[in-house]
Amino acid sequence: MEQTLPSAAAAAGGDGEAYLIRPLELADISKGFLDLLNQLSPSPPLAEEAFRARFEELAALGADHLVLVAEDAATGRLAAAGALLVERKFIRRCGRVGHVEDVVVDAAARGRGLGERVVRCLVEHARGRGCYKVILNCTTELTGFYAKCGFVEKNVQMGLYF
């Protein structure tokens, strides 16, 4: 699930717009992963130990859970992230569905197609896992972005908040 740039030299010597899309690593806590998530949903700081514990829990799901990040090849900082959870069902002859979650692009890196690259990689991962569809929920403001990524409007998302 790693997408490399056409040329490593181009990635390193470019204008700062070269990004590597790759799975999240434990070391990403020091590359701005939490700052990025904070732009999606502001939260009090997360202790490194809690990050590490959650990372391990998700790793135990194997290829049924994937977090991808976009790393700026010039600075080593993360500029985007997104997650995919594979749900195993009984319907559709024990079908699988991919759930795209928590897609975010750093405010300073928007407009470069990074979000779309992350989403398309997540979709390809779901395809590789044998999912018959990929779904996500978004605000009406974002439907245009996801349409560009290949999604169509389908249903209503409802929520119950504790």
Added chain:
Amino acid sequence: MEQTLPSAAAAAGGDGEAYLIRPLELADISKGFLDLLNQLSPSPPLAEEAFRARFEELAALGADHLVLVAEDAATGRLAAAGALLVERKFIRRCGRVGHVEDVVVDAAARGRGLGERVVRCLVEHARGRGCYKVILNCTTELTGFYAKCGFVEKNVQMGLYF
């Protein structure tokens, strides 16, 4: 996660409207579980071996995955089902979200509040797992039903079909 009826005698001696909400069991393949799912999403028959394998995969997720069924106490047949998948996130300080999936009530058992009972039990399970919210996707025709279960309309669900 078992909800028992107020009185076993009432359940057994009633008018056939007494149901037990309980977790799915392997033996449910012979109690109409697949017929029920077929009403949700028609599919070619599923082999017992495939059902058993998927059941075991889901059991490995522990309390992060739950399928509930409503069993007719008089006939032993299943009249409703629904599933909950707990997603572990990094956002919201490593928060958890419950996803309600594949809720179905047998055509002959509708109008008895079974769907609502199953959904409310799934929601309670999510609460017990520490989820900060429960979400689901449905058609516009079903928003009224889920509003009755405590859900509010929130976002747009989009899908990409392979």
